[in-house]
Amino acid sequence: MAHQVRAVVAREKGAPVTLETINVPDPGPGEALVKVEACGVCHTDLHYRDGGISDDFPFLLGHEAAGIVEAVGEGVTDVVPGDFVILNWRAVCGQCRACLRGRPWYCFNTHNAKQKMTLLDGTELSPALGIGAFAEKTLVAAGQCTKVDPAASAAVAGLLGCGVMAGIGAAINTGGVGRGDSVAVIGCGGVGDAAIAGSRLAGAAKIIAVDIDQRKLETARKLGATHTVNSQETDPVEVIRRLTGGFGADVVIEAVGRPETYRQAFYARDLAGTVVLVGVPTPDMTLELPLLDVFGRGGALKSSWYGDCLPSRDFPMLIDLYLQGRLDLDAFVSETIALDEVEKAFKRMHHGEVLRSVVVL
Known part of the structure; x- marks a missing residue:
């Protein structure tokens, strides 16, 4: 019927x-x-x-x-x-x-x-x-x-x-954010803010939010960002490096899905750091990076699809954290x-x- x-x-x-x-x-x-x-x-x-x-x-x-x-x-x-x-x-x-x-x-x-x-x-x-x-x-x-x-x-x-799991998973599952890490999140929509919340859950010491919208940056602070960067006003790569002792962040999460913001993420990470792409690009977008820089900087360039989640494992855990007041x-x-x-x-x-x-x- x-x-x-x-x-x-x-x-x-x-x-x-x-x-x-x-x-x-x-x-x-x-x-x-x-x-x-x-x-x-x-x-x-x-x-x-x-x-x-x-x-x-x-x-x-x-x-x-x-x-x-x-x-x-x-x-x-x-x-x-x-x-x-x-x-x-x-x-x-x-x-x-x-x-x-x-x-x-x-x-x-x-x-x-x-x-x-x-x-x-x-x-x-x-x-x-x-x-x-x-x-x-x-x-x-x-x-x-x-x-x-x-x-x-x-x-x-x-x-x-979907979105919240994608962001939290990009930080915890794909990026492997751990206690004491420095994290930068480029793009503070729903997925980016969830990556900020996930980094906070994982115990990151420094969480740097990057966006062009001051309203979004204010929301990012409420969800756990320790620093904010308005990339319309300043170079986010320079600020992220300055905030991390000149080295760059341990994990940089790109939650926009554009070539220009991906390049920012690539150069804003520490040597042997990790870049996570969770923003969704359009089919026509292409990326160009000096291959020597890809080789010489080491680390990992990862894509995160659905936050690399396993729903049967992750959904109940995150709901429990929510009910405990931790998320x-x-x-x-x-x-x-x-x-x-x-x-x-x-x-x-x-x-x-x-x-x-x-x-x-």
Whole structure:
């Protein structure tokens, strides 16, 4: 039996999203039907709407979500109806070469629901990141559901489903930030601020936030930055070096995804330091660096995809830290909105007016 629910759909490239009624099927083998309670408005959804990821329109947007499992299909044992879960887009397979080598966070064969959600006329929808959670209910692979403590509100828990996890993971999992380290974060949007919060959790001694927006730098301080640099007013590489005794930071996290900010990150790190790229570039961008500098500076140049997270390991841990008062997830929620306000939220996000708008159903 199909469930008819309200959902936010992007029908064509660049056009405003629409609130429509869609069909969501009952879960088949290995699938779960989730009643969505909250879903963050992420830049990735805007990229889908604007055709920056693929042209598989129409898209069912939304992916940064938490909710309650309503039903499960045959063979599902990890979650049961009534479980409070965060949705993830890295449902590891357990069988690929990465999983079999004990590195499931690199899984090369992550999976989604096999059945398709559709418009009322039968047109198949492409769910954003295999989730599609700007909807009253959504159908996902059961492995995309990570059970966490229901004491956390859905509005904050769902943020771990994408941006906040990407930033925290870039610092802790990919960058390996440790006690006493110096860290610089270039770009203080949601992901960059999460990297700052993650560096603070890991015990970094010095956390330098870099952005061109003074409002964002003020928020970065609240989340753990010890120093801020407005790169419109001064050279961030020079300031980062000065603040680290002339050496550069142990870990530099680039959360913008542009060649010019990546070069800043590269030259702002200490010798044998680590650069982590977590900002998402566009397909047309290229990077040019002197190969001798790449060789001579040593260290590591890494990319962080979803913060190299393992949802089953990381989501419950971070929710526990939140409930203990050690991770301020509430600080990431700028506003809560209704399902029909997503297009307005895109505009506010584009203009840097919010850290995260969260749809609460």
